[in-house]
Amino acid sequence: MAKSSFDYIIIGAGAAGCVLANRLSSQAANKVLLLEAGETDTNEHIHQLGGFTQLWGSDVDWKFTTSEQKALNGRQILINQGKVIGGSSSINAMMHVRGNPRNFDCWREQGNEGWGYEDVLPYFKKIEDYDGGESPYHATGGPMSVRDCPDINARSEHFMNGAVEAGYDGPNWDYNGARQENGAGLLQFNITKDGQRHSAATAYLDPVRSRTNLTITTGAEVTKILIENGRTVGVEYNQAGETKQVYTDGEVIVCAGAFVSPKILMLSGIGPADQLQAHGIDIAVDLPGVGQNLQDHLQLPVIYRSNVELPTPTLLTGNVLFTSTKNGRPGSTPDLQLNFIPAAPAPLLPVLPDFGGPVCIFLPILVQPQSIGEVKLRSANPYEAPVINPNYLQAEADVQVFQRALEIIRTIAGATAFGDLNGGEIAPGAMELDEFIRANVSTLWHPAGTCKMGQDAMAVVSADLRVKGIDGLRVGDASVMPQVTSGNTHVPTLMIAEKLADMILV
Numbered sequence: 213m214a215k216s217s218f219d220y221i222i223i224g225a226g227a228a229g230c231v232l233a234n235r236l237s238s239q240a241a242n243k244v245l246l247l248e249a250g251e252t253d254t255n256e257h258i259h260q261l262g263g264f265t266q267l268w269g270s271d272v273d274w275k276f277t278t279s280e281q282k283a284l285n286g287r288q289i290l291i292n293q294g295k296v297i298g299g300s301s302s303i304n305a306m307m308h309v310r311g312n313p314r315n316f317d318c319w320r321e322q323g324n325e326g327w328g329y330e331d332v333l334p335y336f337k338k339i340e341d342y343d344g345g346e347s348p349y350h351a352t353g354g355p356m357s358v359r360d361c362p363d364i365n366a367r368s369e370h371f372m373n374g375a376v377e378a379g380y381d382g383p384n385w386d387y388n389g390a391r392q393e394n395g396a397g398l399l400q401f402n403i404t405k406d407g408q409r410h411s412a413a414t415a416y417l418d419p420v421r422s423r424t425n426l427t428i429t430t431g432a433e434v435t436k437i438l439i440e441n442g443r444t445v446g447v448e449y450n451q452a453g454e455t456k457q458v459y460t461d462g463e464v465i466v467c468a469g470a471f472v473s474p475k476i477l478m479l480s481g482i483g484p485a486d487q488l489q490a491h492g493i494d495i496a497v498d499l500p501g502v503g504q505n506l507q508d509h510l511q512l513p514v515i516y517r518s519n520v521e522l523p524t525p526t527l528l529t530g531n532v533l534f535t536s537t538k539n540g541r542p543g544s545t546p547d548l549q550l551n552f553i554p555a556a557p558a559p560l561l562p563v564l565p566d567f568g569g570p571v572c573i574f575l576p577i578l579v580q581p582q583s584i585g586e587v588k589l590r591s592a593n594p595y596e597a598p599v600i601n602p603n604y605l606q607a608e609a610d611v612q613v614f615q616r617a618l619e620i621i622r623t624i625a626g627a628t629a630f631g632d633l634n635g636g637e638i639a640p641g642a643m644e645l646d647e648f649i650r651a652n653v654s655t656l657w658h659p660a661g662t663c664k665m666g667q668d669a670m671a672v673v674s675a676d677l678r679v680k681g682i683d684g685l686r687v688g689d690a691s692v693m694p695q696v697t698s699g700n701t702h703v704p705t706l707m708i709a710e711k712l713a714d715m716i717l718v
């Protein structure tokens with residue numbers, strides 16, 4: 213039987229994989245294969261704005277769980293991740309947040325030439341079709357719809373004006389614009405003009421599905437990369453119980469997300485030698501950083517009784533504030549994102565307790581965690597989930613960010629402009645703060661950093677995202693971030709993939 217051979221094999225049709233499939237197949241001479249473990253994105257909840265919480269725990273969710281987290285009283289945290297065309301982009305909350313310019317400048321300062329803010333801004337603009345129009349910071353005509361919060365019930369003047377009273381920029385402040393900290397404004401979303409989720413799949417893949425040089429194979433779980441004499445020659449995957457192999461003379465690009473990309477590398481013999489040996493895996497290259505440097509964002513619900521009965525919002529949240537709790541320290545990037553929900557939102561109704569009346573919710577998010585974790589192989593069995601240990605709140609500095617967030621929240625809640633809503637703090641209320649934080653934080657589903665780019669001994673890929681020590685192999689997803697960005701991670705991941713596509717195509 214003839215061997216199937218492609219110029220590019222992309223592993224994982226998530227946020228990054230969809231971008232790469234689109235861009236690499238734009239040149240007719242390139243034969244591209246996109247392999248996805250999940251199935252197509254036909255589940256109706258994927259396309260309804262408030263429907264995505266229904267998908268958590270379903271068959272389009274990998275349902276990863278952390279190991280026991282010491283600093284969270286031993287709690288294990290469920291981390292949903294999309295197992296479907298579009299990946300986590302098909303089950304996420306659609307918030308469009310680029311991150312802070314300092315995030316990218318820090319990446320460049322670590323030897324990653326070409327990844328500073330000035331370098332990546334054109335890619336952020338290339339992604340978007342912004343309904344607010346063109347400016348030095350925004351663009352129209354890109355694949356991904358970007359809209360200021362379209363849900364009128366999720367917009368809160370109370371919050372934004374309260375933040376202004378507390379000294380922040382606003383209320384019409386654009387955090388994806390000229391200055392990305394110390395302001396409050398409306399969140400931007402990946403929602404189409406006719407009110408549908410715009411995932412990486414619907415924005416990047418649907419328009420090009422008919423290209424004859426692009427093959428999309430679903431239900432295909434990649435188990436390892438095939439390597440011969442230090443060069444990638446193909447991949448092995450399982451489809452409906454059958455083991456299959458596909459080959460390439462070009463490149464394999466791993467886009468399986470921050471938990472599975474390092475797992476696939478390790479199963480292929482690329483990783484920390486001692487860990488591979490312990491599982492009886494032959495070593496192709498000893499790369500101690502594979503699976504290390506795991507960073508994730510944590511969220512903490514702070515609940516107020518509300519004096520006003522507002523209509524139920526369709527979106528999780530509509531308003532945001534970014535700031536640094538360490539303002540004034542040289543080089544500090546925003547470490548706090550504060551989302552606000554003026555009334556219990558529809559997607560959360562099934563899980564929220566009955567507070568006996570209307571509530572509003574502040575959601576402080578730790579966006580520059582100092583606690584660093586790791587992803588390790590559980591065994592050499594490719595179908596076993598990896599061991600995920602984010603070491604949440606292991607660093608005391610992370611707890612302090614939440615403590616300072618509470619001070620900021622109480623200042624905003626006490627502002628005259630917020631007055632109507634403030635019917636008194638329910639949680640934490642009288643609870644001891646440290647205890648409240650450790651008992652109530654949970655993931656914001658933003659794992660990153662486990663195949664980081666850089667030049668130090670723990671770097672896995674170089675600035676062109678090539679895996680060190682192996683030819684014909686790159687990683688192109690959220691795993692390559694040296695530090696997680698100060699905000700939601702979807703758009704930074706799209707940016708990484710857009711930039712990688714350009715690097716490959718020139």
Ligand SMILES: Cc1cc2nc3c(=O)[nH]c(=O)nc-3n(C[C@H](O)[C@H](O)[C@H](O)COP(=O)(O)OP(=O)(O)OC[C@H]3O[C@@H](n4cnc5c(N)ncnc54)[C@H](O)[C@@H]3O)c2cc1C
Nearest residue numbers: 224226227228249299300304305306307434689690700702
């Ligand atoms: C519940 C939730 C809410 C979120 N909300 C937001 C938000 O509002 N805004 C925001 O910016 N970010 C949000 N995110 C984060 C954002 O979606 C991710 O940062 C982004 O999707 C990461 O892209 P990725 O390509 O690295 O991984 P993913 O998008 O997760 O894609 C990985 C893909 O690889 C596939 N795969 C895995 N293993 C294999 C294998 N062995 N073989 C073949 N395929 C495989 C997966 O099935 C998946 O399709 C959210 C995420 C979640 C889960």
